[in-house]
Structures are given as structure tokens and as C-alpha cells.
Amino acid sequence: MSTLESRIGCPILRNRVKTVEEVLPLFKDGMNLGWSGFTPVGYPKAIPKALANHVEANNLQGKLRFNLLVGASVGTETEDRWASLDMISRRWPYQSGKNIQKGINSGRILMNDKHLSMFAQDLLYGFYTKDLGGKLDIGIIEASAITPEGNIILAGSVGIASEIIQTAERLIIELNTAIPSHEGLHDIIIPDLPPNRQPFLISKVCDRIGQPWVPCDPNKVVAIVESREPDNGRPLGNTDHVSERIAGHILDFFESEVRAGRLPSNLLPLQSGVGNIANAVVGGLVNGPFSDLTVYTEVLQDTMLDFFDSGKLNFASATSLSLSEGGFQRLYDKWDEYTSKIVLRPQQLANNPEIIRRLGVIAMNTPVEFDIYAHANSTLVGGSRMINGIGGSGDFLRNAFLSIMHTPSVRPSKTDPTGISCVVPMVPHVDHTEHDLDVVVTEQGLADLRGLAPRERAETIIYRCAHPDYRPILQEYLDRASSICLAKGCGHEPHMLDKVFRMQQHLAEHGTMKVKNWD
Amino acid sequence: MSTLESRIGCPILRNRVKTVEEVLPLFKDGMNLGWSGFTPVGYPKAIPKALANHVEANNLQGKLRFNLLVGASVGTETEDRWASLDMISRRWPYQSGKNIQKGINSGRILMNDKHLSMFAQDLLYGFYTKDLGGKLDIGIIEASAITPEGNIILAGSVGIASEIIQTAERLIIELNTAIPSHEGLHDIIIPDLPPNRQPFLISKVCDRIGQPWVPCDPNKVVAIVESREPDNGRPLGNTDHVSERIAGHILDFFESEVRAGRLPSNLLPLQSGVGNIANAVVGGLVNGPFSDLTVYTEVLQDTMLDFFDSGKLNFASATSLSLSEGGFQRLYDKWDEYTSKIVLRPQQLANNPEIIRRLGVIAMNTPVEFDIYAHANSTLVGGSRMINGIGGSGDFLRNAFLSIMHTPSVRPSKTDPTGISCVVPMVPHVDHTEHDLDVVVTEQGLADLRGLAPRERAETIIYRCAHPDYRPILQEYLDRASSICLAKGCGHEPHMLDKVFRMQQHLAEHGTMKVKNWD
Structure with missing residues (x-):
């Protein structure tokens, strides 16, 4: 038995092992995709990279664009490269990389910025894919193993992987055999929707309230692709x-x-x-x-x-x-x-x-x-x-x-x-x-x-x-604003709206926020 | 037995019934006071009004000032009259009334505005009265009855009454005999402090997790004053x-x-x-x-x-x-x-x-x-x-x-x-x-x-x-800001900082927000 097969505990899923090339035709322009991954760990790598290669090789820039939902940022070799190939039309709720930021700030990519806990919840509520009845077209999940029942043992992050596994119409698992099985590291629950939601009974940091795997309907899994690609981990900055x-x-x-x-x-x-x-x-x-x-x-x-x-x-x-x-x-x-x-x-x-x-x-x-x-x-x-x-x-x-x-x-x-x-x-x-x-x-x-x-x-x-x-500059702003606003009887939180962004404008015009005065 | 005595179930507390005049000497300039009450219901009336009369009669304006902590607003005949008599130095976390607002916006009264759930919690954490080790000098609580054990049955609101009863060094109860006993209406718990806090096991709106009274050490209760004053309730505005x-x-x-x-x-x-x-x-x-x-x-x-x-x-x-x-x-x-x-x-x-x-x-x-x-x-x-x-x-x-x-x-x-x-x-x-x-x-x-x-x-x-x-005015702002910011590669959320408050400035200068143009 290969390492890959040994990691797939569920017999019927062993028959769904495919190559990266075999799954590429599943992806269509305009689809809503959910990826596992969080601050670049535990994200799919083989398929996103192969899709990018496919777009590049066939000059499909701007013709194969996706709405991309991931818990937070993923490796620049995936989302940022996709951005550079104009493969992202919309990105939720957090990202990193020069190309994707350029796309967002020049108007080519739409981004919807949301608190991460609320994003996961609203995804399950169906708020982001109303046209699909709250579903996602395809979920791509990096896993480290699959249980005999077909449940998914994730890799180095959880993020919104469990919500994606619930809401995706079809799932592709990237099973990473270059890392150990992470069984036992995760604590997964799928909260009920209101009005049936129950308390999260975590009263100490170490409390566990769920399962070590994400429950998964094996019928949804259309392919398992082996990956041996490492996370594009975050190097530590020096302290200063x-x-x-x-x-x-x-x-x-x-x-x-x-x-x-x-x-x-x-x-x-x-x-x-x-x-x-x-x-x-x-x-x-x-x-x-x-x-x-x-x-x-x-x-x-x-x-x-x-x-x-x-x-x-x-x-x-x-x-x-x-x-x-x-x-x-x-x-x-x-x-x-x-x-x-x-x-x-x-x-x-x-x-x-x-x-x-x-x-x-x-x-x-x-x-x-x-x-x-x-x-x-x-x-x-x-x-x-x-x-x-x-x-x-x-x-x-x-x-x-x-x-x-x-x-x-x-x-x-x-x-x-x-x-x-x-x-x-x-x-x-x-x-x-x-x-x-x-x-x-x-x-x-x-x-x-x-x-x-x-x-x-x-x-x-x-x-x-x-x-x-900046101390005297800020103090003068406060003194002047206080004097004006208190005299007018509107001084709870004094401001001069005509001057309030002068430091920012001074930076844009003169390369420094050091304004000469507040006249 | 009088109505008052019949409402005081705790025998030793029956001996602490006092007149309003008898409790006034307890109040000293600079004290931190906590009142019950919330959006003017369930607040103390007799003592605050008597203190105001005392200040007015003796020309003590500005000489008997308090830090006032209440769950939200209380009747204008109390906090707003206090403000008009310069009896408030600091007010947490919400208020209403023309005089108190005038005091706050002219700098005479300091106000600390906080989310109401967080305010109650931070009060128990001792964040607001660090000099007193997190205590309050005096709490004044409107109650509708007292149990045989000395626990407090509140009136028409809870607010931060339970936190005040925990943190006040001394308590004065205004027992309102003009209203029925509200026993059974309240659901009170005193949460433990972190790291010992437990889940709030409310999964349905009607779930009850506490007691119908606020636990209270009778030794803290220095006086019980009878009150028959109604809440200065909120009249309903007409719909339009x-x-x-x-x-x-x-x-x-x-x-x-x-x-x-x-x-x-x-x-x-x-x-x-x-x-x-x-x-x-x-x-x-x-x-x-x-x-x-x-x-x-x-x-x-x-x-x-x-x-x-x-x-x-x-x-x-x-x-x-x-x-x-x-x-x-x-x-x-x-x-x-x-x-x-x-x-x-x-x-x-x-x-x-x-x-x-x-x-x-x-x-x-x-x-x-x-x-x-x-x-x-x-x-x-x-x-x-x-x-x-x-x-x-x-x-x-x-x-x-x-x-x-x-x-x-x-x-x-x-x-x-x-x-x-x-x-x-x-x-x-x-x-x-x-x-x-x-x-x-x-x-x-x-x-x-x-x-x-x-x-x-x-x-x-x-x-x-x-x-x-305003539709064309706002649309022109958006179009111009978008055009400028997208061209500069900073257009995720386009703004023109030099013009962004022009509508507000136009209102101040010309009495309307209808700016002529955005040039």
C-alpha cells in the first residue's frame, strides 16, 4: 500500500484518486471556490498551481475567473499568482500578496473584508452565495488523512475548512503525504444554525468540545489528489x-x-x-x-x-x-x-x-x-x-x-x-x-x-x-479644536473637520506629516 | 405591619428604615456613586431629588460633585437636575437630558461612553474605580421587595444593579411601595471573573439561568428609604x-x-x-x-x-x-x-x-x-x-x-x-x-x-x-473619488480626504448639506 493509500482510511474513496490534470476540467469561469488554509498554512497547492499554469499556457488570463473564499490569506504562489493572471474576480475576507493587493486597489478584484469569526458564520448562513442557495461550487481542502468513514483529517490549519466541507457541492481533497497525519490536533464542531445553536462549552483554553476530524459525506468527494508540496510558511521577522x-x-x-x-x-x-x-x-x-x-x-x-x-x-x-x-x-x-x-x-x-x-x-x-x-x-x-x-x-x-x-x-x-x-x-x-x-x-x-x-x-x-x-503638533491640534468646540458647546470630542486630515494631506504633498501650523 | 415592613422580608433590615433626611449626610463631595436604573425605569428618585434640593437650598452648586455610574439613562428629574446644579463630575456610560448634555459638551462633565454589556463587566473588573480597588462608595438601588435572607428584588429594570450591589461599600435601598413586588420577573446571575467564568446557558429567549433576586450581604445595607415616586416613563412618540x-x-x-x-x-x-x-x-x-x-x-x-x-x-x-x-x-x-x-x-x-x-x-x-x-x-x-x-x-x-x-x-x-x-x-x-x-x-x-x-x-x-x-451629489463624490483613487492604485474604498467632510462644512456655513459641486 502506498503512503497515499494508507492515509485514505475509507475504501470507496481510494478509487477516487486522480491526477491534477484530471480535475482541471471541473473548473469553470465564474465559479465560487472555497479553499482550506489560513495565514499560509494548510491551503491547497497542487491544483491552484496547475490551474495557474493552465491559464498561463493557454492565454486564458481574464477568461477563467473565480470568486475565492478562504479563511484568511494563503501562500503567494497560489492566490497572488492567480491575481497576477487575472483569475480572481472576488476575494473574501483577507488576503496577502502584492499582485492581489494591486488588483484590489486598482478595481480589478473585488474584496469583501469581514471579521473572521463572522465570515465563517455568515458563509454557513448563505449570505455570500445567495444565488447558489448558500452553496459553493467546489471546495478544495488540504488534508493529512481520511478516516475509514470518509471524514477529513485536516493539515496545519482549520480556518473555514469545516464550513467549506459542509457547503460545497463538490469537494476535491489534496492529500499531503509530505507531512505527518495531523490526527488528534484539531477540535471540530459544526454549530447548528439559529435558533438551534447551543453554547460552546469551552471554559478553559485546553477544553475540547468536538471531533478530531471534519464530518464529510464521501459522495461529495469527486477527487483525491496527492500533494507533496510544503506550506509557503511565514519566515520570522527579526525583532528590533x-x-x-x-x-x-x-x-x-x-x-x-x-x-x-x-x-x-x-x-x-x-x-x-x-x-x-x-x-x-x-x-x-x-x-x-x-x-x-x-x-x-x-x-x-x-x-x-x-x-x-x-x-x-x-x-x-x-x-x-x-x-x-x-x-x-x-x-x-x-x-x-x-x-x-x-x-x-x-x-x-x-x-x-x-x-x-x-x-x-x-x-x-x-x-x-x-x-x-x-x-x-x-x-x-x-x-x-x-x-x-x-x-x-x-x-x-x-x-x-x-x-x-x-x-x-x-x-x-x-x-x-x-x-x-x-x-x-x-x-x-x-x-x-x-x-x-x-x-x-x-x-x-x-x-x-x-x-x-x-x-x-x-x-x-x-x-x-x-x-x-509630533507631540507639539498634535497638542496644538487638540488645544485649538478644544477651544473652538467647547466654546460652541460641542466639545465632548473636539475636532476641526476642515483641518482634521491635514497631516495626511501634508504627507501626500510634502512627504512628511509635519505640518507647520494649524492656521 | 405597614406596606413597607411587609416588603422587607429580612428582620434585621427592618431596623434600618430611615428617612431621606437621615441619609443625606452620608454623601460627600467626590464620591463614586452607583445607581440602579435603565432608560428611565427602576432608578432611585427620593434620595437624588432630596440631595438636589439640599444643594439648591444651601448654594452648594459645584461643591458636592459625584462620579455617577448607572446602567444607562435615568429620569431627567434626577441626573439632568443634578447636572443643572453642577453635581456631576463624571458620568458613565450613557445619559439623557439637555442639561447633562450641555455640561458634557461644554467640558464641565466628563463622560465615558462604553458598550453597555462591556461597561457592566469592566465595572466588576475594577477598571473604572482603580483608586478604590474597584469599589464604589455608595450604591443606591430602587427595589420592590427584600427577601427574608436580605436579597434584593429589583423594580422595573436590572441594568447594572447586580454589579453595584456587589461592588458598593455601602448600599441604600429605595423601596418603592407604589409599585407591586416584581418578584419572579428578574433572572439574575453574578458571573465569576475570568479565568473562572462559565458559559451563559441561555439557548432560548425564555431560558432562565439565575435567581429572581440579587444576592446581597445585609451588612452592607446602611439604610432603607421608602419611596412612592413613579418612574418618569418614556412617552411613546407618534409614528409617522x-x-x-x-x-x-x-x-x-x-x-x-x-x-x-x-x-x-x-x-x-x-x-x-x-x-x-x-x-x-x-x-x-x-x-x-x-x-x-x-x-x-x-x-x-x-x-x-x-x-x-x-x-x-x-x-x-x-x-x-x-x-x-x-x-x-x-x-x-x-x-x-x-x-x-x-x-x-x-x-x-x-x-x-x-x-x-x-x-x-x-x-x-x-x-x-x-x-x-x-x-x-x-x-x-x-x-x-x-x-x-x-x-x-x-x-x-x-x-x-x-x-x-x-x-x-x-x-x-x-x-x-x-x-x-x-x-x-x-x-x-x-x-x-x-x-x-x-x-x-x-x-x-x-x-x-x-x-x-x-x-x-x-x-x-x-x-x-x-x-x-442628495443622490446626484453623493454619486458625483463617489465617481470622482473612484476615478482619482483607482488611477493611483488606492481605490479599494475611494475617498478624497480634502473634500470628504464638505457636506458637513457646507451645513455649518450655509444651513444645508447641498454642496454645489466637488471642485
Whole structure:
């Protein structure tokens, strides 16, 4: 028996093994496709790449276009290459890659940006494919094995794979034999639809409430294709001095909250986004004073393996193993040890408000920028240009015990090393509102906003978080706006609407946000 | 035994009955006070009014100021009179009244605006009174009775009464003998703090998971004061032609969703805000084709009694009986019949994301305005002037099965009957983001935004919802912004930041939002 056959426990499905070439004719222009995968792990590779080759070889650019629904981003060799070949007409709910972003921001690709937990749910409700009665035409799922009953054992992520398996008319399984069977790593449930939905009985990070496989009707599986292609994993960025200072402020804050009795000594379950600052925070925890910690988050990066190795992290729940190639090797080398402390859940549960609020998660995410009243922009540079999408940041920040956003205070423009302030009078796009954020942090300092009114928040943020180059500029904006609005009796949250985006306009015109004055 | 004594089941508490005058010396300048009450029902009246009289009689304006924490708004004869006497230094998380709003917008009163479910929770976490170790100095609770064990049977609302009873150092009970004992109407639980919090096992609107009283340590109760003052209830606004057209669009939409199989024939639990449109929607349901309906909402208005009387409403869950004087009389006249179908819960549960998402609530609320990409402003007129607060709108809209916002397409300015468009290029303050809203409605029509990308949403909203006077103005904005941003490769959500608030500025300068052109 080949490795492939040994991974297919269900006898009738062994007869559905096909080559990539055999399945390509199933794909028709205009179809709604669902892929497994999340922050590029566990996504189908062989078929998307073969379809791209087919389009390229036959000059079918713009003639074979799909609506593409995936839990979050997938490897650039798939979605981004598809974008470059004009194979994507619509993309839900998050993406990454230069070509797909170019397509979205030039109007060629439509993108529908949605909270990841809500996206999974609304897909099952039939909100995105109303013309198909809520179905998808084809689902492509990367799996690591199939049970004797035909149920699917996923690979390194869950994302919306279980929703796709429910809603797709036809399924193609990419069975990856280059990775071990991931049996036992996942905790899968298919929630009933309202009004029959039941509570998600997860009261501790390590609680399991489902099955290790996704239930699947074998009749839907039209093909199984073997794949041996690795995930195009996320290399770890280096940490830097700025990120380390931000992490230092956050760890100091945790210590003071423990001393005040508002946090237990082992904190509360941690959610941490991706990127340099998130890595620096985890690095700080590896070397820090806290132990018996838990993680309830969206993706696990390489630093989480260090965190386990430190003995300070007891358990982690996520929806994806967003590891580098080296990280996966470390995982495979100590598979039993690591996986006894990890569970992967559907993103509908990993990011679920119910569970996040119950567990009291401490959420930490990086925005593009925040404003003096603590609204944050996570998605649209300058209010118009899409980067990746809101992802799970809203799911966590709106429900966390402590909602923390962290960013460098400035970024370089082309001509000024501190030309872009990440603290502005008003963000030109709001993804997270002032009602949601408890704490904002830059390398300059940390602003604890709990219980503060808007003008108090503004004073605190400018004083603690803004870069010294921008502190007087922002303070003058606040003083002038306050003076005008309070005199007019409209000063709860003072603004000058005729000047509020002047820093952004100054950047566009002069390459820096350093406005000379507010006259 | 007097009526008062008969309502106090706990013998040791009968000795703590005091006059209003006897408790006034307990109140000191700078104290943190928690009151029961929610959208003016169930709030203390006798003591706040006596304190106001005391301040007025002794010229203590500005010398006896309090931080005031209440679940939502209370009667204007209390908080608004306090504001007029400069007795409020800080107010959480929602308010109503001309004087308090004037105080907030002129800078004399600080207000901290927060989602109501989160506010209740963060109060227990100690986030608002860090200097007091999370305690309140005094809690004043309107009750309808006290059990033999000293536990508190609340009156016509729950709000944050149970959290106040937990966190206040001292409690004063205003026992209202002019209303019947409300025993059996409430469902109270005190959630554990994370990491020990457990699921809220409410899977149907009528499920009860707690006790009919709030647990209370009798040693905390320093006084019981008799009150016979009625709630300053909310009179019902008349419905109007515009509201009825909006309600008609919503009912048509429900019918089409049922036909498409995306809603059950008895819909899903309904949440409806307050105001004319909400009343028109309920009025439409009273006369409409749906039956076996349920309500999971924040407040019950008079129209809900008609809804029960129609035989179409099976059960309603809320945190407050926001009835008019006549409405309360109807309720008392058929107490057993109505109250067998009503439960009042703490606002932490009435507005809880966990339960709202599980039940699949249909949420409907009125904003100040929304923009062409479906961000909504619920709190700050012109971006700066506070009205009431976000209340529960975010709790519901972020978690609902269907998130609906409804507003007239225009409002009159002083000089132009259609001088203010409720559809604008960009709202000057965002409380609800584009990631949250499924449907927006005006009397002009309904825009179903599910699955649409930003530029598609804008086309749909302008075409279906904008007033004809503003349709060409908004379309020109969209066309110009799209043309500029798409050419520059930043056109996912096109905007012209230098012109985006021109309609608001035109209103301030010329009394109408009808800008002549976008040059």
C-alpha cells in the first residue's frame, strides 16, 4: 500500500484518486471556490498551481475567473499568482500578496473584508452565495488523512475548512503525504444554525468540545489528489529595538496589573497578532517573570515553540500553525510533546466573541495607526488603500478582558525617517472604535485609557505615545479644536473637520506629516 | 405591619428604615456613586431629588460633585437636575437630558461612553474605580421587595444593579411601595471573573439561568428609604409616514428572506431600539404575517404590550420595562398574563455577545447617519457633540444574525426641510464599522449589503437609500473619488480626504448639506 493509500482510511474513496490534470476540467469561469488554509498554512497547492499554469499556457488570463473564499490569506504562489493572471474576480475576507493587493486597489478584484469569526458564520448562513442557495461550487481542502468513514483529517490549519466541507457541492481533497497525519490536533464542531445553536462549552483554553476530524459525506468527494508540496510558511521577522521597547512597556503593565489584583499572577489567556512586536512580546514572556501561561489566539508563530520550550506556556489554542519551514521541522521533531499542548479549532471558534469574553483574553494587535481619541485603522492606508483586511483583530479587541494595540510611534516616509506619525488627529478609516480599546502603546510609552473621557484620552495618548517630533503638533491640534468646540458647546470630542486630515494631506504633498501650523 | 415592613422580608433590615433626611449626610463631595436604573425605569428618585434640593437650598452648586455610574439613562428629574446644579463630575456610560448634555459638551462633565454589556463587566473588573480597588462608595438601588435572607428584588429594570450591589461599600435601598413586588420577573446571575467564568446557558429567549433576586450581604445595607415616586416613563412618540415606510421595507425584506430559506417562518429573536422607527417596525409586526415571534432586546416599550396582545409575540427578554405611565398601568392590570412572558436580565446578559450570536438575533437600530460605505455614527453630531452614547447598539449589531440600521434619509436644518442628509460620504465619527452592518434602510429603500465590496455598497446605498436631493451629489463624490483613487492604485474604498467632510462644512456655513459641486 502506498503512503497515499494508507492515509485514505475509507475504501470507496481510494478509487477516487486522480491526477491534477484530471480535475482541471471541473473548473469553470465564474465559479465560487472555497479553499482550506489560513495565514499560509494548510491551503491547497497542487491544483491552484496547475490551474495557474493552465491559464498561463493557454492565454486564458481574464477568461477563467473565480470568486475565492478562504479563511484568511494563503501562500503567494497560489492566490497572488492567480491575481497576477487575472483569475480572481472576488476575494473574501483577507488576503496577502502584492499582485492581489494591486488588483484590489486598482478595481480589478473585488474584496469583501469581514471579521473572521463572522465570515465563517455568515458563509454557513448563505449570505455570500445567495444565488447558489448558500452553496459553493467546489471546495478544495488540504488534508493529512481520511478516516475509514470518509471524514477529513485536516493539515496545519482549520480556518473555514469545516464550513467549506459542509457547503460545497463538490469537494476535491489534496492529500499531503509530505507531512505527518495531523490526527488528534484539531477540535471540530459544526454549530447548528439559529435558533438551534447551543453554547460552546469551552471554559478553559485546553477544553475540547468536538471531533478530531471534519464530518464529510464521501459522495461529495469527486477527487483525491496527492500533494507533496510544503506550506509557503511565514519566515520570522527579526525583532528590533522599537519592538523590544514596546514589549517592555506591555510587560511592565502586566506586572502592575497583577500587583493591583486586577490580573491573576499567571495573567489570562493571551492573544497576540503577527509581526515583529508580537514576537517581541512573546520573547519578553519567554524571559519574563510569569509562568503557567496559556494562549488563546488565531495563529501560532515560531516564537510559540520557544515559549513552550521555556516551560512557561502550558497550552495554546489557535486555528493555524503559522510556522516557518524551520518551525515546522522543530514541530515534527518533537511532534508528541508539542501537540499534546496545542489544539487547532475552526476560526469561528478560535475567534469567537463568546469564548474570548468568557476566558477573559488579553488581546494585542498592531494597527496602521491610531488617533488621539483611540480609534484605530487596521485596513486602509490613507482611508482608501487596502492592505490585508481586518482579520481577527476586531473579534478579539471587542471582547477581550484587556484590549491592547501597539505600534511604533512613527514610520519613515520616502524623504523623512520620521515622516509618518502613527498617532494622528483622526484616523481616515476606523476599524476599532474608542469604545473598544483599553490600552495603546508605542516605543514612547503606554497609555492606560480605562475610564478616561475623550479629552483625557487625547492628553494621555499625546503625552505618552506620540513621537516627540509630533507631540507639539498634535497638542496644538487638540488645544485649538478644544477651544473652538467647547466654546460652541460641542466639545465632548473636539475636532476641526476642515483641518482634521491635514497631516495626511501634508504627507501626500510634502512627504512628511509635519505640518507647520494649524492656521 | 405597614406596606413597607411587609416588603422587607429580612428582620434585621427592618431596623434600618430611615428617612431621606437621615441619609443625606452620608454623601460627600467626590464620591463614586452607583445607581440602579435603565432608560428611565427602576432608578432611585427620593434620595437624588432630596440631595438636589439640599444643594439648591444651601448654594452648594459645584461643591458636592459625584462620579455617577448607572446602567444607562435615568429620569431627567434626577441626573439632568443634578447636572443643572453642577453635581456631576463624571458620568458613565450613557445619559439623557439637555442639561447633562450641555455640561458634557461644554467640558464641565466628563463622560465615558462604553458598550453597555462591556461597561457592566469592566465595572466588576475594577477598571473604572482603580483608586478604590474597584469599589464604589455608595450604591443606591430602587427595589420592590427584600427577601427574608436580605436579597434584593429589583423594580422595573436590572441594568447594572447586580454589579453595584456587589461592588458598593455601602448600599441604600429605595423601596418603592407604589409599585407591586416584581418578584419572579428578574433572572439574575453574578458571573465569576475570568479565568473562572462559565458559559451563559441561555439557548432560548425564555431560558432562565439565575435567581429572581440579587444576592446581597445585609451588612452592607446602611439604610432603607421608602419611596412612592413613579418612574418618569418614556412617552411613546407618534409614528409617522417616514417611519412606516421604513418599517414596510424591513417587513418586505423579512418576507423575502423567509422565502429564500435564510430565515425561519417565525423569524429569529428580534432586537429593536427605541424611537419612532422601532415603534413602527413593531407596529408592522403586530399587523404582519409572522407569528410565534420572540424578542431579545434591551428595553420593552409600550408597543410590546400591543405585540403581546396581538397573540403574535410569545416571549420577550430585556433589561428594562421602558414603558409610559399608561403602559405601566396596562402592565399592572394584567400583571400575571404579561409577566409570564417577560424576563428582565442584567444588561451584561441582555446585551451579551455570547447570547446574541448564539440566538441569532435580528438587530435594528437608528444611527445619526451612515456613510456610503456603511459606517455609522450613533453618538457624536458633527464628530464632536455627544448626544446620549452608544448604548447597546454595538453589542447587538456586532453579533447579530442580521445587523440592520434604519434612519430617515434626510432631516430638516433650520432653513432647509431637507438640509441634512443622513447618508454622507464619510461619517465624522464611527461607532459601527463597514465590517458590521448587513442592511441599511431609509424611507427611500433598503440596501442589502451582504457580500458586497465597498464600491458596490456605495452604489447600492446611494441608489436605494439616499434622498433624491442628495443622490446626484453623493454619486458625483463617489465617481470622482473612484476615478482619482483607482488611477493611483488606492481605490479599494475611494475617498478624497480634502473634500470628504464638505457636506458637513457646507451645513455649518450655509444651513444645508447641498454642496454645489466637488471642485
